[in-house]
Amino acid sequence: MIRNDVPTRRSVDLDRVEALRLLAGVPLGRVVFTRQALPTVRPVNHVLDGGDIVIRTHEGAALTSQAQQAGGAGVVVAYEADAIDPDTHLGWSVVVTGYARLVTDPEELARIRGLLEPWAPQQGTDHAVRIRPDLVTGVLLTEAGGPAARSG
Template identity: 80%
Template sequence: MIRHDRPAHRRIDLDRAEALRLLGSVSMGRIVFTRQALPTARPVNHVLDGGDIVIRTHEGSALTSQAQPADDNGVVVAYEADAIDPDTHLGWSVVVTGYARLVTDPHELARIRALLEPWAAEPGMDHAVRIHPDLITGILLIAWSEAAPEHG
């Protein structure tokens, strides 16, 4: 039987400022980059720093080997974070697309190390990658009962 009821959720597009605010409210996300010509996703923790997303990584990681030093263009990546309730399926999701660059300035790297403790305690997590957001999209999933009344 096909149901024609109103869906239980309403999707609201977020503006850039709200999407970044929500992204900054969590510490974990997923970075998507190209490895051997295929998309690869990795869970990582992050911090927002001056509107950029910063993650820690180690020498020899697939991302570290692809991210260029800060004075080059870098590598295109996507970064996604969310907070969606597993029972109600309500919450939000933000996707950032931009260029990832390896942080090479020793003073900036020391500052980042103080800001962000890696959640995966791998040896050599001494590197950092900065993602400058060029495109930010986000959605909020709310219950219809929370939505503004429909017109017409």
């Protein structure tokens, strides 16, 4: 049964450029990776840097350990961020899948430390992980007849 007082909504697929633009506009997201053969989700803050998602981590973090073990090959992760209004249920969601690699170059790491302050600072948060977006998907949740996704 469709209620007349509830606005009709639709979802619009976002292109890669628009999805990454929206992702760059929010400070927090969730990184998804495998830990002990099970999916694990951690809230983190991020910055887009050269088209990559960069997060700060600490020495004991599971993702840091996995990225160290994987070496240059990296570890497969997903990264999700969104901005959805809890009352209207309108907004957007973006998911990026790619390889996470530990940043090892001291100059690059120093530059990243200047770009991104950890949202939950703790002792040893001196590491950074760079996620190269291989697959980027996103959806805009809008009212029917509302704005379509912008391109570029």
